[in-house]
Amino acid sequence: MRRFAPTRKACCARDTPPAHAGVLRRGGRCAVTLITLLVALALSAPAQDSKPRPALLLDLNGVIGFVAADQLSKALARAKVEEAPLVIVRLDTPGGLLSSTRDMIRDILASPIPVVVYVAPSGARAASAGTYLVYASHLAAMAPGTHLGAATPVSLGVPGLPGSPPQQPTPDKDKKSPEPDTGPAAERKAVNDAAAYLRSLAEIRNRDADFAEKAVREAATLTASEAVKQRVVEVVVPDVAELLNAIDARKVATVSGDVTLSTKGLTVVEIDPGWKAQLMSIITDPNIAFVLMLIGIYGILFEFMNPGAVAPGIIGGICLIVALTALSVLPLNYGGLALLLFGIALLVAEAFVPSFGVLGLGGIAAFVVGAFFLFDPAETSFGFGVAWPLILGAAATSALLVIGIMGFALKARHRAVRTGAEEMIGSVGEVLSWIGTQGQVRVHGEIWAARSDHSLARGRKARVIGRVGLTLTVEEVA
Known part of the structure; x- marks a missing residue:
């Protein structure tokens, strides 16, 4: 093959x-x-x-109000979005509005992120409403040289006198009764409500409830070292860095469960409040709002009295709108506002009606009383209102401005007319020609047709006593 x-x-x-x-x-x-x-x-x-996210630091200085509540709400919302491990509130306040304080406490209690209230720097205080915020926080800290307490609603201190400080109980009264007398039933009711509210916060955070009771009923206060001993705050530290080291590995209870903090060496990002919050913080000061409201009222009033001036109306309108914006978030007492406006109306009327000062005095009295009661003290936790020196100064200035300026306006109204058709009345001219009861006269360099009941000689002086159209009625000057 x-x-x-x-x-x-x-x-x-x-x-x-x-x-x-x-x-x-x-x-x-x-x-x-x-x-x-x-x-x-x-x-x-x-x-x-695994890299730890930074903590957020919010500074709250001054009166607790609408702006502070809004800042805290936004800070907690930002912490949720950025998954921050905690929010530090550095606090220094004399107190504030009760409604805003309760809003802030609700936000803290409902926050799944731990909130640390740090009373700082040295010399700061957490008085009145600040004490409630300290008790509501998941962790509380103070800097050396700070204090807290005095949580008695000041409007309940002396019956009939809003804004006065509470009366301190005497030692004899303390021996006779464990609870000092707080006055009428309405006052006792409000004090009991405030005391129960603070005690409930103490029970939630396992803090000293006895001091909470004394802070409300007796306006008791504690220094930083005393607050630690009485379990009102957890730590006393000089700065934020030491605070983070001191609270490291502590366990806190939030609405989402227990959280163990890991804060040692944690970076901190300070929250910038922004220019809008800073502006609102300024104009919501009761003294600033009061001054802006007065400028607005008087600016618009003078614009109506002198139409065409423009500037007073523009400035007054802007100031009044800004003042109304501030008053919308403040505890305004409408009875006080009505008295204030009535006082201004009486001061204006004094310039037009010869009342021998009766309207002026009544206007000043109504103005002062209205300014004093302009804000409702029952809605605040401390002496919130317009300062007495500002009220008296504004009353005196208002009286001088209104009476003085209105007086000048009345004098100007009674002066002889210098322009227009009426300005011719009373003017003296020269007779140029005359026949019977009619002729021509020169007035202010102009030749006018004229008539008179009497015959006038050429070259004589004649006074204008009337005008019909383009014809003057004259009489001979003796």
Whole structure:
């Protein structure tokens, strides 16, 4: 049988791999490389996420009000979005509005993120409403040289006198009764409500409820060191860095469960309140709002009295709108506002009606009383209102401005007319020609047709006593 040896071409065809095999090998290497990169990224992701997020620091200085409540609400919302481990509120306040304080406490109690209230720097205080915020916080701290307490509603201190400080009980009364007398039933009711509210916060945060009772009923206060001993605050530290070290590994209870803090070496981001919040904080001061309201009222009043002046109306309108914006978030007493406006109306009337000062005195009295009762003290936790020196100064200034300026306006109204058709009355001119009862006269350099009941000689002086159209009625000057 005859066999044939394989040809060269056939051998090469068996030894040479197919062309698509190289493509598969290259694709396999790329796939391995891609998988390696994805695994490396997956392994590095936990390391990035494990980096602690910064804590947020909010400064609340001055009166607790609408602006402070809004700042805290926004800070807590931002903390949720950024997943911040905690929010530090650096507090220094004499007190504030009860409604705003309760709003802030509700936000703190409902926050899943721990809130640390830090009374600082040295020399700061958490008086009145500030004490409630300290008790509501998940953790409380104070700087050396600070104090808290005096949570008695001041409007309940002396019956019939809003804004006065509460009367301190005498030692004899303390021995006879464990609870000092707080006055009428309405006052006792309000004090009991405030005391129960603060005690409830103490029970939630496991703080000293006895001091909470004394802070409301007796206006008791504590220094930083005393507050730690009585379990009102947890730590006393000089600055925020020491605060983070002191509260590290502490466990706090939030609405979402217990949280163990890991704050040692944590970075802190301070929240910028922004120019709008700073502006609102300024204009919501009762003294500033009071001054803006007066400027607005008088500016518009003077614009009505002197139409076309423009500037008083523009300035008054702007100030009045800004004042109304501030008053909308303040505890306004509409009875006080009505008295204030009535006093201004009486002062204006004094300039027009000869009342021998009766209207002026009544206006000043109504103005002062209205300014004193302009804000409702029952809605605040401390002496909130317009300062006495400002009230008296504004009353005196208002009396001088209104009576003085209105007096000048009346004098100007009684002066002789200098322009227009009426200005011709009383003017003296020269007779140029005259026939019978009619002729021509020159008045103020102008030649006018004239008539008179008597014949006038050429060149004589004649006084204008009337005008009908373009004809003057004149009489001879003796």
